[in-house]
Amino acid sequence: MITAGVLAALVVPVVFDRDGFPLSTYPMYSRTRGDAVTLATAQAVDADGTSSTLTLAVIGDSDDPLVVAGELRDAISTGSADQRCLEIAERAAGWDGLPGSTVTIEVVTERHDVVAQVEGESSLLERTVHAWCEVPS
Amino acid sequence: MTVSVDDPPTATRSWPVIDAVAPPERLAMLRILTGAFALVYLLVRLPVFVQLADRRNGFDGVGLAVLLDGPMAGSTVELTIAVSILAGAGFVLGWRYRLTGPLFALGMLGLASYRGSWGQLLHFENLIVLYLLIVALSPAADVWSLDARRRTQPDDWSTESSTRYGWPIALASLVLVVTYVIAGVAKLRYGGLDWVLGDTLRNHVAYAAARLDLLGGTPSPFAGLGVRLELVWPVAAAATIFIELAAPLALLGGRIRTVWVIATWLMHVGILAFMLIGFPMPLFLVAFAPLYRIERLWTQRPSWARRSPSTQPAAAR
Numbered sequence: 001m002i003t004a005g006v007l008a009a010l011v012v013p014v015v016f017d018r019d020g021f022p023l024s025t026y027p028m029y030s031r032t033r034g035d036a037v038t039l040a041t042a043q044a045v046d047a048d049g050t051s052s053t054l055t056l057a058v059i060g061d062s063d064d065p066l067v068v069a070g071e072l073r074d075a076i077s078t079g080s081a082d083q084r085c086l087e088i089a090e091r092a093a094g095w096d097g098l099p100g101s102t103v104t105i106e107v108v109t110e111r112h113d114v115v116a117q118v119e120g121e122s123s124l125l126e127r128t129v130h131a132w133c134e135v136p137s
Numbered sequence: 138m139t140v141s142v143d144d145p146p147t148a149t150r151s152w153p154v155i156d157a158v159a160p161p162e163r164l165a166m167l168r169i170l171t172g173a174f175a176l177v178y179l180l181v182r183l184p185v186f187v188q189l190a191d192r193r194n195g196f197d198g199v200g201l202a203v204l205l206d207g208p209m210a211g212s213t214v215e216l217t218i219a220v221s222i223l224a225g226a227g228f229v230l231g232w233r234y235r236l237t238g239p240l241f242a243l244g245m246l247g248l249a250s251y252r253g254s255w256g257q258l259l260h261f262e263n264l265i266v267l268y269l270l271i272v273a274l275s276p277a278a279d280v281w282s283l284d285a286r287r288r289t290q291p292d293d294w295s296t297e298s299s300t301r302y303g304w305p306i307a308l309a310s311l312v313l314v315v316t317y318v319i320a321g322v323a324k325l326r327y328g329g330l331d332w333v334l335g336d337t338l339r340n341h342v343a344y345a346a347a348r349l350d351l352l353g354g355t356p357s358p359f360a361g362l363g364v365r366l367e368l369v370w371p372v373a374a375a376a377t378i379f380i381e382l383a384a385p386l387a388l389l390g391g392r393i394r395t396v397w398v399i400a401t402w403l404m405h406v407g408i409l410a411f412m413l414i415g416f417p418m419p420l421f422l423v424a425f426a427p428l429y430r431i432e433r434l435w436t437q438r439p440s441w442a443r444r445s446p447s448t449q450p451a452a453a454r
Contacts, residue, residue: 114344
């Protein structure tokens, strides 16, 4: 009876196509993906508009890229990118690696040809700024 | 399944899983392995869990956290972490197991649910929690535990092989193979044949590397080489789905089980190498523990690990 119950519990999310925890549809990397992909990130931007990358810890206060990317994507989709930008700027202010010329932090989505990107070729197709904020001194 | 194939039940019934027979030492070793793995995982990821105490924005409850209206007080998060660590030690050592076992499993369920409630589920945590729940609710501390040493009457529990010890192990095996089958079904359901025949897997590898690069991380050094090997990826994609859908073969035991385990482990090594995404439980082989006579890790340990004959615990019956 318990075995049947556990089996049913494992299968229910699949039947209803509803991912959860700890019972899941295990959807990670299961969808088809083209080579043009939109990615969320945050960048340091100087007065000339030149952007440079931050770190996982500065962007998401975590060393896990899945967590950092997921939470940033979530912040953008729920309209809280401004708040997230301020948090990132605060962490960036205390980061030794921040370029001295940095003026603002931008929360962006960038569309890249990811295969070209990995091969070191020009890959940026589109860039959208969702929030920007100054780095506190 | 090892527990039913290698140890045929003495009774006339022979339902798979339900009638699986195992010695208590096997279940105890599963407790030690899963408990130690989960406890180390919690300690290694402690900064991530502790940091949850300060979070206030972006909460969307999943798992056990759907019961919450919003973020917990920081002190509650810290208390849950502390209690879970202490209960985890009790779980591994088999100390006050009827309390510490369920407490650790629920603590990990709660913490993993809470961590996943901020925008990103980590699916490798599912199996850890499912194993803990199964083992926590089983008599996994009847032997090889502080509870067993404290017992004044050695015959309080039967320590013969029985379904009492085999059933939870068989259930964990079943959970393992079903999760892999579900992952395989998901690829066919959401991706279809394009997932196998197209460039999807190559693009996933490129995507994982590009994402890390844009987030300031260090992409896999193999990703650049990998995306150039275009012909390899459809084969790897077909192999991935075959391995996942073929998981029930592992329940047959013997050589076919080991072939599946090796293939699955290599699949995870490949994912780690090309995408820098680690599924720690299968990578450290703990996920496959219910498929084997794992008590032999202790009873048949090498001679250099044996201090003296008098210190050896009772061997598997």
